[in-house]
Amino acid sequence: xxxxxxxxxxxxxxxxxxxxxxxxxxxxxxxxxxxxxxxxxxxxxxxxxxxxxxxxxxxxxxxxxxxxxxxxxxxxxxxxxxxxxxxxxxxxxxxxxxxxxxxxxxxxxxxxxxxxxxxxxxxxxxxxxxxxxxxxxxxxxxxxxxxxxxxxxxxxxxxxxxxxxxxxxxxxx
Amino acid sequence: xxxxxxxxxxxxxxxxxxxxxxxxxxxxxxxxxxxxxxxxxxxxxxxxxxxxxxxxxxxxxxxxxxxxxxxxxxxxxxxxxxxxxxxxxxxxxxxxxxxxxxxxx
Numbered sequence: 001x002x003x004x005x006x007x008x009x010x011x012x013x014x015x016x017x018x019x020x021x022x023x024x025x026x027x028x029x030x031x032x033x034x035x036x037x038x039x040x041x042x043x044x045x046x047x048x049x050x051x052x053x054x055x056x057x058x059x060x061x062x063x064x065x066x067x068x069x070x071x072x073x074x075x076x077x078x079x080x081x082x083x084x085x086x087x088x089x090x091x092x093x094x095x096x097x098x099x100x101x102x103x104x105x106x107x108x109x110x111x112x113x114x115x116x117x118x119x120x121x122x123x124x125x126x127x128x129x130x131x132x133x134x135x136x137x138x139x140x141x142x143x144x145x146x147x148x149x150x151x152x153x154x155x156x157x158x159x160x161x162x163x164x165x166x167x168x169x170x171x172x173x
Numbered sequence: 174x175x176x177x178x179x180x181x182x183x184x185x186x187x188x189x190x191x192x193x194x195x196x197x198x199x200x201x202x203x204x205x206x207x208x209x210x211x212x213x214x215x216x217x218x219x220x221x222x223x224x225x226x227x228x229x230x231x232x233x234x235x236x237x238x239x240x241x242x243x244x245x246x247x248x249x250x251x252x253x254x255x256x257x258x259x260x261x262x263x264x265x266x267x268x269x270x271x272x273x274x275x276x277x278x
Contacts, residue, residue: 075195125194133189133197143195 008053013038015157017046018055022156025059062154072117074100075124077132078142079112085137086110092135098127121145175274178239179205188232190219205237205274209267217256224250224259242270 010018013036020032029047033040050056065072081089086104090112093099101115118124128141181204188208190200200215202208212220223229230250234243245266254262 077195080199121194125191128195128197129189129191130185133191133201134185134187136184138197138199140199141195141197145194 014046019157074146075116076144077114077116080109080139082137083110089135089137175277178237179274186236190215192219205271209271212263217260220259
């Protein structure tokens, strides 16, 4: 069932299936059904329904770029913007292939936070100087280069404590 | 030619002042006049960052298309000035160049 605010009602079975898929999306319907104690046809129906509603957006490969030999640098840009232009700046950033993620944040000032990848420091600077600083509404930019990664996970059902508790409670019953 | 050097550039060709890699101060210049004014306004840290990367020479030669000014900045670079000496040195070169160009119009 789809609600007005574009959300879809999910029950504990849906959440448990999502949890299993996020751990390994290459499992068969039968394997998922077996691990959750439900019929594979139920797994199939639920997954198809969630695909249809856009809850499951895609199945993709997570690549360890360090192991591919790529020596890219990753940086986090904090872009201070004129509030009137903020959305336009964010949308423009989204079009650049160097930009991996874009968020807006409201602290004392309206900020855009973007994750950017570049071959080296010079190409990072060139990109910011030629493609970000000139955007109308950009007031100033602070950039931090990432030197070491301690953790990187994508948001999952298992990261959401309330939903995780819900899943565990249902699983134990 | 002199008129061309004194023109106002489009926003995407402006000089954008940074203090280090990726850290934009919010200051920019779209003409020689504005560049001259900004040199005396921006943080010395920004001037040192661009000066020793050769950014000022590159922009004045390739974007403003003023090779003579670029050479003068290059000559100053050989003297390795820092801090206020750098600011004053650059400002002096730019004011002199701007006044000369204006007087020939």
